[in-house]
Amino acid sequence: MISMKNIRKVYNTGKVSFEALRDINLEVEDNEYIAIVGPSGSGKSTLMNLIGCLDTPSDGEYYLSGRKVDSLTANELAGVRNREVGFVFQAFNLLPYASAYENVELPLLFSGMRSKKRKKRVVDLLNRVGLGEKLQNKPTEMSGGEMQRVAIARALGNDPKLILADEPTGNLDTKSGAEIIKIFDELWETGHTVIVITHDMNIANHCQRTIKLKDGMIYNGNGFPVKKQTASAAGLN
């Protein structure tokens, strides 16, 4: 699913440049369920944005579903984000003036889906996250948990294999958070690859694999799937 080799990300702000990620080697197989943890500023979001093609690495190679994506054009990246990745943000990032329906419709509009099919798809998605009754609600008329569920429905729009969530429960109470995690569980069970950034160790322990970041590096050695880890560990010994 994902293969990153020696990824580096440098931010240049004026004269100062800051190395937010270095020596990132990451492999993710289909249908994994991964948590990324680490202290604030360790580069979790930076890494997630690279994975989701919202940003491009300064160095290194990145293959997504076998395709090299580290040096695609802006348009090609938009296409990848549209079809292959579903991104869920901590701050929801819904269009404030648009209804739940219209927010979910957005990626489908960009993929050029026909209006009939689109309508059905949006309703299905919102039903799936339990918001079939709130199609016409605006973000301001919904709870945080509901907004995040709209965001998940939107992320699932073009049926991407890969679901990325950057602290999806960060702005939610425990109960709504648990509901969101339950949806991710279901997605994983139906074959999606799910990667979640979290500060909540309960959620992290709940995943198959936990990647720990510190100072822009993966420091718990969990950059590879479980069997490969053992293989490489065996190789080292």
Add this chain to the structure above:
Amino acid sequence: MSPSIIYNIFMRDFRKQRKRMLLTLVAILWGTMSIMMLLGFGEGLKVQFMKGTVGLGQGIVIMWGGQTSIAHEGFGKGRRIHLYESDIEYLKKNLPELKEVAGEYIRWSVEIRQDDNILSERINGVFPAYRDMRNMIPEMGGRFINQLDIDLKRRVAFLGDDVKKRLFGDKEAVGETIYIQKMPFKVIGVMKHKVQMNSYQGQDEDVIVIPATTFVSIFGDPYLDNIVYQPNSMDNTKALEKRVFEVMGARYKFNPDDDRALSFWDVIEMTRMTNNIMIGIEIFLGIIGGLTLLIASVGVANIMYVSIKERTREIGIKMAVGGRRIYIVIQFLLEALGITFLGGFFGIAITYILTEAFKRVPIESEAIELLGKPTISLEIGLVVVLILGIMGLLSGLFPALKAASVNPVEALRYE
């Protein structure tokens, strides 16, 4: 890039962000409207003013006899100078600079009767040349005094439009008979209504005009009340006045430097001054228009600018879910164009409707009559719309372009 995607996104957001778009639209509409109205009424006022000025006559000077104030060739001062009909030919012969010369007899408070309707009105005895010089144009179906009327001393009358109304109401007057001091006169024409801002004997709409020869035979006036002349060239009417003093001084034996012997009303000079005042007013209106445009521009820019943060996030979100840059940029372009077009269209349309409505309001007021013909200019409207549209683009499109040129993470982080 697919047109249907652009269309879908555009229509959706257009419906959704109605408030902001409406505000921008209204700002453009209002700016266009106020500037067009301002300049339109200014232009209309100017045209009416010009018409009003020529209401008295075009390129003419009116001359009256006066009283000498300098002793000359054995005559003491204080002698009255009168103008006679023969002066007309004399002036024409001696001053080739004059294109046309005519004289006029006036009599006030003359009894006029039509059926049971008795009025006391002013009568002018004139020559045919008077018609063009004083802009007394007959309405359709009528005519002015002609040379034959003069030669045959016909009893015919040409009526000012207001006195016609008072005598005949809405009835047809041409061909009817009126009685001037009990003598029957045939009405040959009615003056076409004109805006007349200046007069030396009363408004022309109130006068009854008869042939000069007929006038003399009835009232027996020995001399003219005034002479009206029209020079070939409108330049340097002062120098021409001096020449008139010279030739008339030679004829009536007064000192050509005696400026009391004749008096003049230089309508040409007055028109020129009115012109200058109107140019001043136009400049003034232009400045106000410019300031209004500036305010409208700031309004449009402000509305656009205020929404940059919101819009930058919106762009970030759209890009994050896979919106291509080009869709986003085209959407903004369409939006700016759409708003500008609609705002401009309605602004121009409403201005047009309002001014047309204003022209049709039947108010009998001379002030309204002066203001009453606003002349809107489509060019000015289009220029205003263009400027406001560009302002909207500059203040809205460029931030959007900038937002679309960075990656989605940065756009989403925008504060």
